[in-house]
Amino acid sequence: MADSSALVDMHDISKVYQMGETKVHALNGVTLSIEEGEYVAIVGTSGSGKSTLMNIIGLLDSPTEGVFAIRGQRASGLTGRQMADLRNMEIGFVFQQFNLLARTPAWRQVELPLFYANVARSASRKRALEALAQVGLAERADHRPDELSGGQQQRVAIARALVNRPSLLLADEPTGALDTRTGEEVMALFEKLHEEGLTLVIITHDQEIAERAHRVITMRDGVIVSDSDAATTTASGFRNGLSGAAPAPLPRPVAIEQDKEKMYEAV
Amino acid sequence: MKLFRYFPVAVDSIAANKMRASLTMLGIIIGVAAVLTILGVGRGASANILDEVASQGTTRLTISPSTESEGEGAGAPVQTLTMGDVRALSDAAFHPDIVEVVPQYGGSIQLVAGSNNKQTRVTGTTADYAEVHRLEMAEGRFLTEDEIAQMSNVIVIGTAVATDLFERTQVVGESVRIDGEPFTVVGVLKESGNAGFGSNDDSGFIPIGAAHGRIFNVPRYRGEYIVTSVSANAVSEERVEAAERQIEQTLRLRHGLGADDDNDFTISTQASLLDTIGTVTNTLTLLLSSIAAISLVVGGIGIMNIMLVSVTERTKEIGLRKALGAHTSDVLLQFLIESLVLTLLGGLIGIAISYGLALLVQRIPNFPIDLLIGVDALVLAVGVSASCGLIFGLYPALRATRLDPIEALRYE
Ligand SMILES: Nc1ncnc2c1ncn2[C@@H]1O[C@H](COP(=O)(O)OP(=O)(O)OP(=O)(O)O)[C@@H](O)[C@H]1O
Ligand SMILES: [Mg+2]
Numbered sequence: 294m295a296d297s298s299a300l301v302d303m304h305d306i307s308k309v310y311q312m313g314e315t316k317v318h319a320l321n322g323v324t325l326s327i328e329e330g331e332y333v334a335i336v337g338t339s340g341s342g343k344s345t346l347m348n349i350i351g352l353l354d355s356p357t358e359g360v361f362a363i364r365g366q367r368a369s370g371l372t373g374r375q376m377a378d379l380r381n382m383e384i385g386f387v388f389q390q391f392n393l394l395a396r397t398p399a400w401r402q403v404e405l406p407l408f409y410a411n412v413a414r415s416a417s418r419k420r421a422l423e424a425l426a427q428v429g430l431a432e433r434a435d436h437r438p439d440e441l442s443g444g445q446q447q448r449v450a451i452a453r454a455l456v457n458r459p460s461l462l463l464a465d466e467p468t469g470a471l472d473t474r475t476g477e478e479v480m481a482l483f484e485k486l487h488e489e490g491l492t493l494v495i496i497t498h499d500q501e502i503a504e505r506a507h508r509v510i511t512m513r514d515g516v517i518v519s520d521s522d523a524a525t526t527t528a529s530g531f532r533n534g535l536s537g538a539a540p541a542p543l544p545r546p547v548a549i550e551q552d553k554e555k556m557y558e559a560v
Numbered sequence: 561m562k563l564f565r566y567f568p569v570a571v572d573s574i575a576a577n578k579m580r581a582s583l584t585m586l587g588i589i590i591g592v593a594a595v596l597t598i599l600g601v602g603r604g605a606s607a608n609i610l611d612e613v614a615s616q617g618t619t620r621l622t623i624s625p626s627t628e629s630e631g632e633g634a635g636a637p638v639q640t641l642t643m644g645d646v647r648a649l650s651d652a653a654f655h656p657d658i659v660e661v662v663p664q665y666g667g668s669i670q671l672v673a674g675s676n677n678k679q680t681r682v683t684g685t686t687a688d689y690a691e692v693h694r695l696e697m698a699e700g701r702f703l704t705e706d707e708i709a710q711m712s713n714v715i716v717i718g719t720a721v722a723t724d725l726f727e728r729t730q731v732v733g734e735s736v737r738i739d740g741e742p743f744t745v746v747g748v749l750k751e752s753g754n755a756g757f758g759s760n761d762d763s764g765f766i767p768i769g770a771a772h773g774r775i776f777n778v779p780r781y782r783g784e785y786i787v788t789s790v791s792a793n794a795v796s797e798e799r800v801e802a803a804e805r806q807i808e809q810t811l812r813l814r815h816g817l818g819a820d821d822d823n824d825f826t827i828s829t830q831a832s833l834l835d836t837i838g839t840v841t842n843t844l845t846l847l848l849s850s851i852a853a854i855s856l857v858v859g860g861i862g863i864m865n866i867m868l869v870s871v872t873e874r875t876k877e878i879g880l881r882k883a884l885g886a887h888t889s890d891v892l893l894q895f896l897i898e899s900l901v902l903t904l905l906g907g908l909i910g911i912a913i914s915y916g917l918a919l920l921v922q923r924i925p926n927f928p929i930d931l932l933i934g935v936d937a938l939v940l941a942v943g944v945s946a947s948c949g950l951i952f953g954l955y956p957a958l959r960a961t962r963l964d965p966i967e968a969l970r971y972e
Pocket of ligand 2: 343344345389465
C-alpha cells in the first residue's frame with residue numbers, strides 16, 4: 294500500500310457516529326500522510342473533526358472506513374497489545390480534556406506510562422519529577438488535580454505525554470488553558486524537542502501557534518480543505534517521499550539526527 | 561514476580577478513593593462479622609446443651625409412663641408405673657446390665673421457712689439419685705439409705721431455693737415446712753450455673769416414702785404407689801441397649817401387655833436424648849444460617865452498589881490507562897488485586913470483630929452461650945463476600961477493556 298517511509302499514512306478515512314436515526318460524519322474521506330520529523334498544526338472550526346482525526350492517529354479510536362497505517366503498519370492488522378505498546382512507547386498524547394486521574398498526585402499521573410513500560414519504580418519517580426520540572430511544575434508534584442489550576446492540570450497532562458520520550462507527540466490544544474507566557478514556554482519546549490527529532494502534531498485555535506508550524510492543515514466538516522504542504526495532497530492523497538519543494542511558512546529548523554535517548558537527555 | 565508490581569498500583573488506587581474503598585469494605589465487614597457471629601452463637605448454644613447432657617452421664621436410662629391416647633384423660637400419663645416395678649427392676653439376677661434403679665415422684669409444692677415461701681418442684685426419690693444424676697453438693701450431703709428406709713422428714717434443696725427461703729446457702733440444719741410438716745435441710749446442691757437445661761437450682765429432694773405417704777396424694781395401681789419416672793444406670797455405655805431390652809421385657813410382663821399391645825411406658829436413653837437435641841439444634845442452625853445468608857446478601861448488595869456506582873469513574877480510568885499503554889491484562893490484574901486487597905482486608909476486620917465478640921462473651925460470667933467460630937463459617941463468609949467484591953469489582957474492568965480507549969474515556 295502506501296509508502297512505508299511515512300510515519301502516519303491515512304487513506305480515505307471516515308468516522309461515522311450513529312446518533313439514533315441520523316449519522317454524524319465526524320470525518321469524511323480524509324487522506325493524509327505525515328513524515329517523521331514534521332511539525333504540523335491542524336486548525337479548523339469547532340466540530341470540524343480535528344480531535345477525531347488525532348484520536349485515530351494516536352490509536353485511541355478506530356476509523357469506520359479507510360486505511361490507516363503507522364510506520365507502514367496497518368492499524369487494523371495490529372493486536373491490542375501492539376497498539377498499547379505503540380501508544381506507550383512511540384506516541385505522546387495530550388488530551389483536549391486533560392484526562393487526569395482523580396485524587397491522584399501529579400507525579401503519579403506522570404509516572405503512569407512508565408509503569409506500563411516496565412520502568413523500575415525508583416527510576417520512574419525520578420523521570421516523572423523531571424518531566425514535571427520541564428513544564429514548570431516541580432513544586433506541584435504532590436498536588437492532586439483538584440488542587441491544581443486548569444493550566445497546571447494541562448501541564449501535568451503534557452508532562453505525562455512527554456515522560457516516556459515518544460517519537461510522535463499529538464497535542465490537542467495543548468495551550469488552550471495556558472496564559473500567553475506559559476503557553477509560549479510550552480511551545481518552546483515542544484519546538485526544542487522537535488529540533489531534536491520529535492514529530493509534532495498540534496491542534497490549535499491560536500493563529501500565532503499555527504503560524505509557527507511548518508505545515509498547516511485546515512479542516513472543515515470532516516474533510517481537509519487546505520494543506521500548506523501542497524505536495525502532500527495530490528489526487529491520490531499519497532505523497533511519494535518527502536517533498537522538499539513545499540515552502541515552509543517559517544524557516545524550518547534543521548532536524549538533527551540523534552538517537553532518542555540523547556535527544557531527551559538534553560532537556 | 562511481575563504480579564507484585566500491581567500491588568502498589570492497587571494500594572494507590574484504594575488510597576485515592578478511600579470513601580469507595582471503605583464502603584466496599586463495610587459491606588464485606590458486615591457480611592463476615594454477621595455470619596460468623598450468628599453461626600457462632602448457634603454452634604455455641606448447641607455445644608452447650610450437648611455438653612450439659614453428656615455431663616449427666618451417658619449410661620443413664622429414664623423410664624416414664626406413656627400418655628393416655630384416648631378417653632377423658634387423654635394426654636395425661638398412664639398410671640401403671642409403680643414402686644413394684646422399681647423393686648422388680650432392682651433384681652440383678654434378671655437385669656444383669658442395670659446397676660442402679662431410682663424411683664421419682666415429683667410435684668410442685670409450696671416450701672415455707674419463717675415468713676418466706678416458695679413454690680418448688682419437690683421430688684421424692686432414693687439415695688442413688690445423686691449418683692445416677694451426678695449431683696454435686698455445696699453444703700451437707702444427699703439423702704441417705706437410712707433416711708429413705710425410715711421415710712425421715714429431711715430435704716435437700718437447690719441454691720435458688722435456699723437463697724429464696726433463707727437469703728443464704730449455708731442452711732444445713734434449718735427447717736422447712738411442707739404442707740405443715742417440718743423437714744430438716746441436710747444438704748444444699750451446688751449451683752449449676754446454668755439457668756437452662758438440666759438445672760436443679762430450683763428443686764428439692766425428699767425420701768420417696770415421705771413423698772408417697774405424706775406429702776403428695778399419690779394414687780396406687782395394683783396396690784403399689786405409682787411413680788412419675790424411674791431412672792436407671794446401665795453398667796456401661798455399650799450395655800445401654802441391652803439394659804433397655806431387659807427393662808422393656810420386665811415391664812411388659814408385669815403390666816400384662818399382650819403381643820399386640822404397645823408399651824405403656826417409654827424408655828429414653830441419653831443417646832436418644834442427644835439425638836433429639838441434635839435434631840433441634842440442627843433446625844436452629846438452619847434458621848440461623850438463613851439469617852446469616854440474608855446478612856451476606858445484604859453485605860453483597862452493598863458491595864455491588866458501590867462498585868456499580870463507581871463504574872463510570874472506573875471506565876474512564878481504564879480508558880486512560882489503556883491510552884497510556886496498559887494492556888488488557890494489566891488492567892484486569894490491577895482490578896483483581898485491588899478487589900482482593902479490599903476483600904481480604906474487609907474479611908480480616910470482619911473476622912477480628914466476631915472474634916472480639918467471642919472473647920467478650922467469654923468474659924461475661926455465667927453467660928449461657930459461647931461463641932464458637934468454625935472454619936467452615938469463616939470460609940463461607942470470606943468466600944461469599946470476596947466473590948461479591950471480585951465479581952462486581954471486575955465487572956467494570958471487563959467491560960471497559962473491550963472498548964476503544966477513547967470510548968471508555970468518553971463513557972458517562
Ligand atoms: N462520540 C461521538 N458521538 C457522536 N458524535 C460525535 C462523537 N464524537 C464527536 N462527535 C461529532 O463529531 C464531530 C467532530 O468532533 P471533534 O471532537 O473531532 O471536533 P473538533 O474539531 O475537535 O472540535 P473542537 O475544536 O471543538 O474540539 C462533531 O460534530 C461532534 O459532534
Ligand atoms: Mg477537539
